[in-house]
Amino acid sequence: MPGSDDANAERDETNTQATDETQNRGHHMITRSKSGIYKPKGNTTSSCEEGNTFSFLIEMGYEAEEAYTAIERCGKDTPIMDVIEFIDAARMRHDAHAAPSEVKIEKLQSNRYKHELNESTRFKKQKMDKMAHRPNKMIGFGVPGVPVPPMVINRNLPHYTIGPPYFYYENVALTPKGVWSTISRFLYDIEPEFLDSQYFCAAQRKRGYIHNLPTNNRFRLLPIPPTTIQEAFPLSRPWWPAWDTRTKLNCLVTCVGSAPLTERIKIAIEKSGENEEPPSHIKKYVMNLCKKWNLIWVGKNRVAPLDPNEMESLMGFPENHTRGGGIGHTERYKLLGNSFQVDTVAYHLSVLKNLFPGGINVLSLFTGVGGAEVALHRLGIPLKNVVSVEMSKTCRIVVQSWWEETNQKGKLIHVPDVREVTEHILKKWISEFGGFDLVIGGSPCNNLAGGNRVSRDGLEGQHSSLFYEYYRILQSVRHLMRAS
Structure with a gap:
């Protein structure tokens, strides 16, 4: 996932005053917290399935009269999101000038109404949880060489989400319960595409993606990288024991095994004797550690962690992408462990090549070390204008160096804080560039990843709540581009 630990660092809230600023974004109410991060408030459940606009609104809980009035005022061809914004704005105007009636108060306080509301919410949540269910085989909407049922490939996007602007959001697949359902509800009820990078490289990397990109006519980056450990590390073959049956590494993370x-x-294996195969309990002990820390065999009875250059290659980056410039080994592991797997993301983005032959304008949120930019470049899609939003100074240096070393002809703008991306500055960029073709990013996964046993707080976590910033900015871009 993009962004280093620096990018996920704790926001300084000491001098920040709490606000009660509330903004309507699409059909979800979100509020700005003390740290300035937008978070959901109230019931964020929605449902936009097949049917007409009126049916959508009724199913979402709007009154028939206000739904009919909104459609009549806005026009029957108006996108559903605009109609919802119209209704919510009308409600806010009414609520500001009218006290709740006694009948309404009595209804709200009645046990029957509360029961009906809870049942409705529970039903909608179950429906969204089912939609965001993670399949056992994470092949998304299809991967090369793996047969996929037709119903998996053919998906129907809500008509108001069809790009441009295209958007692409990534995060870890294995999250606390309900996280992907919430992400999906905010991102227009689009079904997540769960995909494991083991189909594109020699390491597993289970990720979820929500996007409005076409899914037909995708293609892989060439040359195709090694897809097994043995292909990726041929020098390890003479030392690889037969009882280590791994063909794929586990997910590459931000830390590695130690020398001790x-x-x-080595000591445990050698206790078995010079030419003896270790007993089963020793083999189990060794294999557990090798799998946990992605250790490879480098000599007789000797294992070692991946070095940053090997990790760089597995993640699809060019050689020495994160090397030098004052960046140490430990920092490189962090940068790469938080990045996109380039070959996987490029497979999804490959559909853009024919759509933007003259180049593309990109708003890159939580850029990290530039996985999205590298993928687009390797696909042969010219980068006309890229706004890169990334807090980590180290990551910004890496991206700037890559930009210069690959002789990019476009314009690169660095923004150090996502909160600086206001509607005013977005309007300026859209006017200058003619709009954004792609909004891409993946908010920090610190509070979502299974490896975090301390603060796995879901989307309410300090870092993972930055998802709401992605949503806020995407909504603003869509609104401004529709208006222009």
Whole structure:
């Protein structure tokens, strides 16, 4: 996922005053917290399935009269999101000038009404949880060489989400319960595409993607990288024991095994004798550690963690992408462990090549070390204008160096804080560039990833709540581009 630990660092709230600023974004109410991050408030459930606009609104809980009036005022061809905004704005105007009636108060306080409301909310949540269910085989809407049922490939996007602007959001697949349902509700009820990068490289990386990109006529980056450990590390073959049956590495993360750990493994194996195969309990002990820390065999009874250059290659980046410039080994592991897997993302983005032969304007949120930019470049899509929003100074240096070394002809703008991306500055960029063709990013996964046993707080976590900033900015871009 994009962004280093620096990019996910704790926001300084000491001098920030709490606000009660509330903004209507699409059909969800979100509020600005003390830290300036937008978070959901109230019931965020929605449903936009097949049917006409009137049916959508009734199913979402709007009154028939206000739904009919809104459609009549806005026009029957108006996008559903605009109609919802019209209704919500009308409600806010009414609520500001009228006290709740006694009948309404009595209804709200009645047990029957509360029960009906809870049942409705529970039903809609179950419906969204089912839609965001993670399949056992994470092949998304299809991967090369793996047969996919037709019903998986053919998806119907809500008509108001069809791009441009196209958008693409990524995060870890294995999140606390309900997280992907919430993300999907905010991103226009689009079904997540869950995909494991093991189909594109020699390491697993289970991720979820929500996007409005076409899914037909995708193609892979060439040359196709090694897809097994043995292909990726041929020098390890003479030392690889037959009882280590791994063909794929586990997900590449931000930390690696220590030298004392690899020493303990060597000692444990050698206790079995010079030419003896280790007993089953030793093999189990060694394999557990090798899988956990992605250790590879580099000599007789010797294992070692991946070095940053090897990790760079597995993630699809050019050689030395994160090397030098004052960046140490530990920092490189963090940068790469938080990045996109380039070959996987490029497979999704490949459909843009024919759509934008003259180049593309990109708003890159939580850019990290530039996985999206590298993918687009390797696909042969010219980068006309890129606005890169990334808090980590180290990541910004990496992206700037790559931009210059690849002789990019377009314009690169760095923004250090996502909160600086206001509607005013978005309007300026849209006017200057003629709009954004792609809004891409993946908010920090610190509070979502399974490896975090301390603060796995879901979307309410300090870092993962930045998803709401992605949503806020995407909504603003869509609104401004429709208006222009």
